[in-house]
Amino acid sequence: MIKEILYDREYFSPLDTLECGQIFRFRKVENGFLVMSDDRACVIAENGENTAILCNEGDEEYFYDFFDLKRDYSKIYEKALRSGNEFLEEAARVGKGVRILNQNKREMMISFLISQNNNIPRIKKIIENLCNALGEKRNFMGYEYYTFPKAVSFFDKTPDFYKGLGLGYRSDYIGNLKDIASDDYMNMLSDLSGEKLKSELLKIKGIGEKVADCICLFGFHKTDSFPVDTWIEKIYREDFKGELKNRKAITEYFVNLFGENSGYFQQYLFYYKRSFEKLAKK
DNA sequence: TACCAGGTCTGAC
């Protein structure tokens, strides 16, 4: 039985929410997008004044939470518009339909470990390879997909296995992660405050400042996180006329500026800059 | 062809 959730589209655009760089498992289908999370899938599409979520009966609550539908984004948007920074204001207008998803924690940890020094199309492909190899084959509304692998699926794999999937030098990091991405470990992380969570993540080989910020923001919804990658560094330099070189210092600069809204604003900025550059190349 | 991508680790200073 397929269920439908309707939600006002003003602050929930399928395209903005999926293309802003926070999620790697989705694909265009007829009339909308197939979105995968952990072992589930749904289809989201624009439907008049609403965005419609189609999911299996029993998954309604999961996806209601996944798309962060309990939160009032008008307040976040209004704050961005009143920030006094023209670039952010324009970015917010363009990305008005962005929401920060509540994604599976293990999936985020592994996905962003793969993301380092890599581009989004290839990150998507590697994660798809990983799911095809270790996940379970499923079907939703006639669309075939693979679930994100369970922790136990990683336990007996060697770095060579991951190299075969295209992970390159990151294979050693995933190999190192196999014991600690267990359910117990992830539950332990869930109980930590933002600061302690980040310092715990930084103990893991392959996770540095930026990836830790991404996991905090996209896996644990710590919205006082502000990941700084090559794009954000470029925005900082070109659009905020900043002079700091050190990425950690740039993160601190933005968190001081935006506080609890750092993560939301970061997504507006990232999405806007990348869309702009894509258009410029065409 | 070279440079770049949602960076991090290592060893030298």
Added chain:
DNA sequence: GTCAGACATGGT
């Protein structure tokens, strides 16, 4: 503590 160089691989 800071910094250059290495690191796999495919997109553009």
